[in-house]
Amino acid sequence: MTGYLITIGLETHVQLRTATKMFCGCSLAFGAEPNTNVCPVCLGYPGALPVMNREAVRLTVVSGLMLGCEISRRSTFDRKNYFYPDMSKDYQISQNGSPLCVGGSVRIETAAGAKRVRINHIHLEEDAAKINHYARFSGVDFNRCGTPLMEIVSEPDLASPDEAMAYLQALKQILLYAGVSDCNLEEGNLRSDVNVSVRPIGQERLGTKVEIKNMNTFKGIYAALEYEIARQLATVTRGGLIVQETRRWDPELGETQPMRSKENAHDYRYFPEPDLVPVELEEAQVEAWRAALPELPAVRRGRMAEAYGIPDYDAAVLADAKENADFFEAAARACEPRLGKTVSNWFMTEVMRLLSESGLTISQSALTPSALAELVTLLDTRVINGPTAKELLPELFRAGGLPSALVAARGLGQVSDADALAALVQQVLSENGKSVADYRAGKRAAAGFLVGQVMKLSKGKADPQVVGRLVAERLAGAS
Amino acid sequence: MDIATLTVKEAARGLRAKDYSSVELTQAVLAAIRERDGALNAYLSVDAEGALRQAADADAARASGREGDLLGVPIAVKDLINVDGQPCTCASKILRGYTACYDATVSARLRQAGAVFAGRTNMDEFAMGSSTEASAFRTTRNPHDGTRVPGGSSGGSAAAVAGGEALAALGTDTGGSIRQPASFCGCVGLKPSYGRVSRYGVTAYASSLDQVGPMTKTVEDAATVLSCLAGRDPRDGTTPDVPVPDYGAALRGGLKGLRIGLPKEYYIAGTDPAVMACVRGAVEACAAAGAEVVEVSLPHTEYAIAVYYIVATAEASANLARFDGVRYGHRTANPESVFGLYAKSRAEGFGTEVKRRIILGTYVLSSGYYDAYYGRAQKVRTLIRRDYEAAFRSCDVLMTPVAPTAAYRIGEACDDPLKMYLGDIFTVPANLAGLCGLSVPCGKTPEGLPVGLQVLGPAFGECAVLRAGQGVEELVGAE
Ligand SMILES: [Zn+2]
Numbered sequence: 001m002t003g004y005l006i007t008i009g010l011e012t013h014v015q016l017r018t019a020t021k022m023f024c025g026c027s028l029a030f031g032a033e034p035n036t037n038v039c040p041v042c043l044g045y046p047g048a049l050p051v052m053n054r055e056a057v058r059l060t061v062v063s064g065l066m067l068g069c070e071i072s073r074r075s076t077f078d079r080k081n082y083f084y085p086d087m088s089k090d091y092q093i094s095q096n097g098s099p100l101c102v103g104g105s106v107r108i109e110t111a112a113g114a115k116r117v118r119i120n121h122i123h124l125e126e127d128a129a130k131i132n133h134y135a136r137f138s139g140v141d142f143n144r145c146g147t148p149l150m151e152i153v154s155e156p157d158l159a160s161p162d163e164a165m166a167y168l169q170a171l172k173q174i175l176l177y178a179g180v181s182d183c184n185l186e187e188g189n190l191r192s193d194v195n196v197s198v199r200p201i202g203q204e205r206l207g208t209k210v211e212i213k214n215m216n217t218f219k220g221i222y223a224a225l226e227y228e229i230a231r232q233l234a235t236v237t238r239g240g241l242i243v244q245e246t247r248r249w250d251p252e253l254g255e256t257q258p259m260r261s262k263e264n265a266h267d268y269r270y271f272p273e274p275d276l277v278p279v280e281l282e283e284a285q286v287e288a289w290r291a292a293l294p295e296l297p298a299v300r301r302g303r304m305a306e307a308y309g310i311p312d313y314d315a316a317v318l319a320d321a322k323e324n325a326d327f328f329e330a331a332a333r334a335c336e337p338r339l340g341k342t343v344s345n346w347f348m349t350e351v352m353r354l355l356s357e358s359g360l361t362i363s364q365s366a367l368t369p370s371a372l373a374e375l376v377t378l379l380d381t382r383v384i385n386g387p388t389a390k391e392l393l394p395e396l397f398r399a400g401g402l403p404s405a406l407v408a409a410r411g412l413g414q415v416s417d418a419d420a421l422a423a424l425v426q427q428v429l430s431e432n433g434k435s436v437a438d439y440r441a442g443k444r445a446a447a448g449f450l451v452g453q454v455m456k457l458s459k460g461k462a463d464p465q466v467v468g469r470l471v472a473e474r475l476a477g478a479s
Numbered sequence: 480m481d482i483a484t485l486t487v488k489e490a491a492r493g494l495r496a497k498d499y500s501s502v503e504l505t506q507a508v509l510a511a512i513r514e515r516d517g518a519l520n521a522y523l524s525v526d527a528e529g530a531l532r533q534a535a536d537a538d539a540a541r542a543s544g545r546e547g548d549l550l551g552v553p554i555a556v557k558d559l560i561n562v563d564g565q566p567c568t569c570a571s572k573i574l575r576g577y578t579a580c581y582d583a584t585v586s587a588r589l590r591q592a593g594a595v596f597a598g599r600t601n602m603d604e605f606a607m608g609s610s611t612e613a614s615a616f617r618t619t620r621n622p623h624d625g626t627r628v629p630g631g632s633s634g635g636s637a638a639a640v641a642g643g644e645a646l647a648a649l650g651t652d653t654g655g656s657i658r659q660p661a662s663f664c665g666c667v668g669l670k671p672s673y674g675r676v677s678r679y680g681v682t683a684y685a686s687s688l689d690q691v692g693p694m695t696k697t698v699e700d701a702a703t704v705l706s707c708l709a710g711r712d713p714r715d716g717t718t719p720d721v722p723v724p725d726y727g728a729a730l731r732g733g734l735k736g737l738r739i740g741l742p743k744e745y746y747i748a749g750t751d752p753a754v755m756a757c758v759r760g761a762v763e764a765c766a767a768a769g770a771e772v773v774e775v776s777l778p779h780t781e782y783a784i785a786v787y788y789i790v791a792t793a794e795a796s797a798n799l800a801r802f803d804g805v806r807y808g809h810r811t812a813n814p815e816s817v818f819g820l821y822a823k824s825r826a827e828g829f830g831t832e833v834k835r836r837i838i839l840g841t842y843v844l845s846s847g848y849y850d851a852y853y854g855r856a857q858k859v860r861t862l863i864r865r866d867y868e869a870a871f872r873s874c875d876v877l878m879t880p881v882a883p884t885a886a887y888r889i890g891e892a893c894d895d896p897l898k899m900y901l902g903d904i905f906t907v908p909a910n911l912a913g914l915c916g917l918s919v920p921c922g923k924t925p926e927g928l929p930v931g932l933q934v935l936g937p938a939f940g941e942c943a944v945l946r947a948g949q950g951v952e953e954l955v956g957a958e
Contacts, residue, residue, distance in 0.1 A: 040581050044801040046569070046682040047561045047583055049715050079797050081844070083821050090800030140805070269844035271853060274686035274794055277716050 004236070006229055007197045007206055008164050009156035012171060013149050014181045015127065015189040016059045021146035022126040023050030023093065030187050034132075034141035042146035044088030049275050056148035057100065057279055058289065059180040060124045063150060064101025065290050066178045067119055074280050075100045077124075077273040082266055085140050086128035096270040099123035100279070106154075106174065107298060108166040117167050118155040125149050150180070156195065156206065161225040168192065168218055173297050177322045185217055192221055197242070198232045207232070208242040212256050214249045224249040228256050300325055308332050308340030314348055327362045330369030335376055342376050350390065354397045366400030367393075375403045383407065385414045387460045416463035418470060421454070424462065425470045428453045439475055447471055480504065482511040483643030487552055487700040490646055494541065494551050501541070501551025501595065505534035508553045508597050512644045518625060520617040521639040523558050524566050525598035533595040540593055548703050550593035555639045555648035558599040559606060559682040560691065562586045565596065569682050570614040571604045573802045573809045573828025583680020584712045585649060585691050592707045600635030600648055604830045605799065606656055606684040608632050609899050610892060613832045618889060622664060623928055627886040630660030636694045637664035641929075647695045647704055651681060653688045654787050655881070655906025658918035661694055662881035662931025665920050667948070668694045669701040672938040673913035674719050676705075677712030683798040685791035686717075688910040698919060698948040702726035705941065721939050729942035734950035735769030737943075740874030744780035745905055750883045757922030757930040758880045764954040765878070765947070775870040775877070779862045780908060784900060786863065787907040789843050789856035796840030802828065835896065864912040867937070875943045877935040879905050881918045885928035905933060913938045919948040921955055 020026060024041035040048040061071055078096040101122035108115050129145035131138055152171065158164045172183045172190060183190050192215060197207035212228055215221045227249075232242055247256040295303070297319050304325065305315035319325045328347050332340045351372070355362065375392060378384045384392075384407055392403050392412075407413055415421060428450055429436055439446040447468075454467045480490075480499060493499055499507075509527050516522050530553060537551035556562060559569040561579035563586070568574040582590065589596070603613035611619045611634025619634045621627040622642030629638040633650030637660035640648050650657040652670035661668025669692045676691045683689060693704035709723045739762065746755070766772045804810035804824030811827055814820035829837070843852035870877065882902055892899045909916040914935050921932035932951055936944035 043806060045580065045807070046559075046567065046574070046577075046801070047678075047680040049679050051714060051716055081797055081800065083800065083803065083818070085803075085805050085817060088801065088806065089797075090803055091797050267846045269796075269841065269846070269849075271793060271797070271844055271849075275683075275715075275717065 003201055004198050004233055005201055006159055007156045007199070007209075008158035008160075008225065009195040010154045010158070010164060010167065010192050011195075012152045012154075012168070012190065012192045013127075014063075014152065014175060014183070015187075016056050016148040016150055017179065017181050018053055018055045018059065018148055020053060022053050022056055022124075022148040023146055026146065028147060032143055034139065034143060037143045038145075042088060043142055044090070050093060050273075052276060052279065053148060056124060059148075060100045060122060060150045061281065061286065062178050062289055062293065063152070063175060063180050064104060064122050065286075065293055066174050066296065067101070067104035067106060067122070067152075069101035069104035069119060069122060071281060071286050072098055072100055072102065073283070074098070074278050076278045077276045078270045079273050081269040084128075085138075086131050086145070088129065088142060088145055092126060092128065093273050093276070094125035095123035097272075106167055106170050108163065108170050110163055110166060115157075115163070117157045117163075120153045120155050122150055122152050125151060156197075156209075161222050161229070164194065164225055165218060165222055168221070170297075173320065177294050177297055179294070188216065191216065194221060194225060196225060196228050196232070198229065198236060207236075208244050210242065210244065210256075211246045212249055213246060213259075216251075220249060220251055223251075223254060224256055227254060231256065294322070297322075304329065308344065309338075310341055310344040314344045317348060318344065321361075323361060323363050327369050327372075331372040331376075334370050334373035336380070339376055339380060342380065343372065346372060346376060346393075350393050351397070354394060358397075365397050367397045368400065371396045371400070371402050378403055378407065382414055382416055382463055382465075384412060385460070385462070385464055387455075388412050388414070391460075412461065414463050415458060415461050416466050418466055421458070421462055421466055421470055424454050424457050425467065425474055428457060429471075429474060436475065447475060450475075480507055481643075482507055482646070484696075485646055486696045487549070487647050487703055488697070490552050491548050491550075495546065501534040501537040502531060504551065505530050505553050505595050505597070508645065512598065515642060515644050518620065519622060519638050519642045519644065520619045521600055521629075521635045521642060521644055522555070522598045523568060523570065523601050523614075523616055523635065526565055526596070529565070530595050530597055537593045537595060545593070547593055549589065549707055551595060553595040553597035553646060554589060554704070555597045555600050555636060555645040556586070557602055557633050557636050557648070557650050559602065559651065560586060560649055561680040561682070562596050566599055567682065568599075568616070569605045570602045570616055571828065571830065571833070572615045573825070575615075575809065577808055581680060584677035584714060585708050586680060588707055594707075597645055598639075600633070600639055602635055603632035603656075604833050605682070605795070606632040606651055606653055606689075607795070607832050607836050609655070609659060609902050610887075610889075611635060611660070612889065612893055613830060615830050620889070621886045624886065624926075627888055627928070628663065630663030630882075630886060632656040632660075633668070633694060634660045634663075637661050637666055637668065640664070640694050640696060641666040647693060647700055649691055649704075650694045651684075651689055651691050652906075652910065652916075653684045653690075653791060654903045654910050657692045657694060658906050658916055658931065658933060659882050659903070661918040662920075662929065662933075663886040665923075665929025665931075666694055666696055667698055667701050667920070667952075668692065668918040668931075669705060669941075669944075670909065670916045671705060671709065671941060672915040672936075673910070674717050675721075675915065675939060675941065676708045677715040677718050679712055679714040683794075685794040686798060687794060688787075688791055690910075698917070698945060698952045699727070699730055701917070701948075702730055702945050709941075724942055726941060726945055729945045730949040732942075732946035732949075733769075734765050734947070734954075737765070737770040737876065737947055737950070738874040739765055739770050739772045739947070740775040740870055740877045741772060742775050742777045742780070742870065742877055742879060744777050745879040750880055751885065751924075753924040754880050754883065754885060754930050757924070758878070758932055761921035761932045761951050761955065762878050765950060768950065768954060770950070773874055775873060777863075777866040777870055777908070779859060779866050780904075782859050783863055783908045783911060784904055786856045786859045786911060787903065788839065788900060789852050790860065790911070792836045792840030793844050793853050794840070796837045796844065799829075799833065799837055804828075832896070860911050863908055867908070867912045867914060867935075871937040871940075875936070876940075876947045878947070879933045879935065881905060881931040881933040885924045885926070885930055909935055915939070915941050915944050917944045917948045919951050919955075921951060
């Protein structure tokens with residue numbers, strides 16, 4: 001709708017990739033029987049005390065460094081008090097006053113060009129348990145209770161649902177690059193609450209904001225934003241007022257609905273968690289983590305395009321997933337430098353196709369960077385031809401190994417010897433008089449058919465370039 | 480052997496000399512409990528079978544060559560410290576029938592040392608009280624006068640030791656709960672510095688104030704038990720890695736050259752003259768024995784009670800939230816909703832004093848009141864800590880009364896919570912400042928009621944406190 005500005009901010013909860021929970025030694029293996037990964041600490045038994053998971057702190061700081069945040073040298077934890085069966089202690093240990101990371105930004109591409117979305121802060125907290133509702137009762141599964149969660153709070157810098165999507169995609173990619181989270185949406189690794197408001201163009205002050213919760217997918221966030229923006233615009237254009245409130249997204253109805261005021265009116269009574277000493281980070285420690293940071297995806301795209309002579313588009317596709325980019329670079333480095341583009345072509349077409357057909361990721365497949373590098377090199381030196389290479393790749397993808405071994409074992413080496421191929425060319429020309437006649441009648445395409453027949457006769461081993469030359473010579477000579 | 484007078488040290492000697500076995504010693508303790516506890520009500524539960532099994536194990540260990548100061552020695556445990564498989568009711572209806580599912584670190588250390596868990600001692604519900612009258616289950620009586628209170632909240636532990644039903648006991652001290660009952664009952668009580676002893680597995684009242692400590696017949700026994708309990712615990716992040724010194728050696732320091740500070744704010748009108756006479760007499764005896772006595776000032780003392788009842792109740796309001804009827808403990812019958820389940824379970828399970836403190840704590844943390852109460856209290860707490868740091872620059876220990884009165888009559892202070900709170904005036908500052916403190920008998924009132932002398936030392940200054948306490952004990956004993 002014209003005449004109005006939309007303002008969106010996101011609070012994104014990211015499950016960190018640690019082996020154990022935030023404050024106890026319980027496993028975080030997904031899919032365990034309910035209440036099997038629990039102990040006195042995460043069940044909130046009398047006397048149990050939290051112990052800080054240092055790895056969760058490291059992963060949060062690494063995320064902050066990737067996003068350009070200031071890292072707090074001293075950070076404290078607080079208790080957020082509320083009664084609900086999903087929180088075993090009836091308070092959540094979180095960070096209210098002094099989060100681990102402050103500031104920073106995420107670069108996104110929008111229709112109007114690149115844009116920086118500012119981060120307000122990143123803090124660390126523990127996840128709640130999962131409540132399952134059954135026909136006659138509800139059950140609490142505490143396996144998830146105490147999972148380390150990093151909350152990334154953006155500034156209200158996003159102006160549309162599309163920008164919100166671009167932000168989430170960029171954020172997810174950076175977190176995957178950083179290796180801090182699996183970002184698995186199905187397992188709830190990445191969840192966002194959104195704040196959204198509208199205001200007339202020209203008005204400085206932001207409109208009244210509404211918070212929306214309960215979106216489990218990026219699609220859900222998009223749909224919830226679209227719905228809520230439309231609702232707010234309809235309200236204000238009618239002259240109505242937006243109420244500051246928390247609304248819940250109902251994916252079945254496709255609507256946001258106000259949450260009951262009881263759930264809304266929380267006084268969390270935050271106060272410093274007396275069971276945990278402040279997290280103090282040595283400058284040298286932070287700098288060591290900074291030095292070990294992986295490249296940001298955007299930086300990597302540019303570098304790969306330049307270093308391997310591949311188009312920007314290819315570089316962007318390859319850099320999209322860190323493991324693809326890692327694989328490509330390892331393969332390209334194992335080849336002659338001029339073959340970078342060929343490696344990229346093979347990855348972008350044949351390998352990507354195998355990935356999508358199999359549903360595997362590159363690291364789950366049996367294909368190794370050295371196998372792809374060798375395949376491309378064998379092709380380049382014309383030891384094998386294209387069809388052979390295409391035949392070998394699925395096998396390497398499925399069962400592993402090196403192409404040179406397969407070529408040697410099966411005698412798949414390409415025949416480039418003109419004398420050996422001349423006999424085959426002769427045989428094909430004499431058996432296909434009609435095509436020869438067609439060619440002479442001006443149907444140049446007939447040459448391609450004849451080359452194909454020679455390839456077929458050689459069981460695909462003939463060097464197509466040599467065959468093409470021989471066929472052209474013979475057709476020219478005979479005319 | 481006579482349990483009424485037998486010390487830990489004598490028992491260790493008797494066991495080592497094979498004068499008696501641990502089983503025989505444990506049987507004697509169990510017999511003393513059977514004989515006397517009908518009148519005293521010091522214990523809430525006794526696991527005779529378990530204790531005898533542990534004693535037999537200790538005897539077997541000794542037979543195979545093991546030694547140790549606590550090997551085979553029965554020790555009573557305050558009923559808020561978790562001992563795996565034993566009840567842990569915190570003297571509250573909300574935990575009636577609750578069985579601990581793990582060992583507190585102090586329990587594990589005693590178990591490791593071969594000590595025998597003699598029984599669970601009575602206390603004020605959740606350690607909230609100064610007379611043990613706030614127990615949901617029974618009223619413990621002062622061994623010196625059955626019409627009087629034993630003090631609290633570790634009143635059961637003090638009465639068991641002083642009343643000849645235990646050699647030693649564990650108590651906890653949040654605002655004086657070890658020292659004051661030790662004074663009322665005429666035994667030794669040591670509150671270690673904050674962080675000296677692990678709180679893991681000790682049901683929390685106020686996390687930044689709670690400490691576990693020994694209650695014994697002699698200062699030497701307190702040193703022996705503390706040696707077993709003290710030290711860094713990876714399960715409690717608030718226990719720093721400060722080396723544990725030789726507390727036994729500290730006892731031999733003597734009074735000569737010891738600098739004793741008398742804080743003028745502690746020697747005020749309002750304290751029972753009989754109590755003051757005992758305290759002054761002990762200080763004069765120390766001076767006569769070669770100690771140096773200096774007057775010091777702790778100007779913020781008058782705010783300590785207010786600060787204590789804000790900090791302690793705020794932390795308690797969160798610590799006691801977990802008793803919600805969901806995972807363990809009392810659950811109301813047929814709740815109409817989740818919030819009804821909480822409200823009714825807690826209304827039925829908690830006693831008046833606990834409810835009073837939860838409400839106070841919730842109030843001081845509430846939005847709009849936090850700065851005026853909790854925030855302000857934290858600032859004053861820092862000032863109180865600085866007072867003590869300054870005082871300890873001119874002396875090694877402070878000597879003060881433990882409480883303004885000797886043991887009062889049962890029912891006397893019940894109707895006036897404020898009066899009872901004011902009784903903590905001399906003990907709470909040590910908790911707020913993280914100091915260590917000892918209560919050692921220093922005489923009796925004309926009515927024959929014991930009076931304790933409080934010896935305060937700087938954080939992790941247990942050696943100075945034990946040295947002074949040993950000196951006082953020898954002087955008083957010689958009178
Ligand atoms: Zn756990």
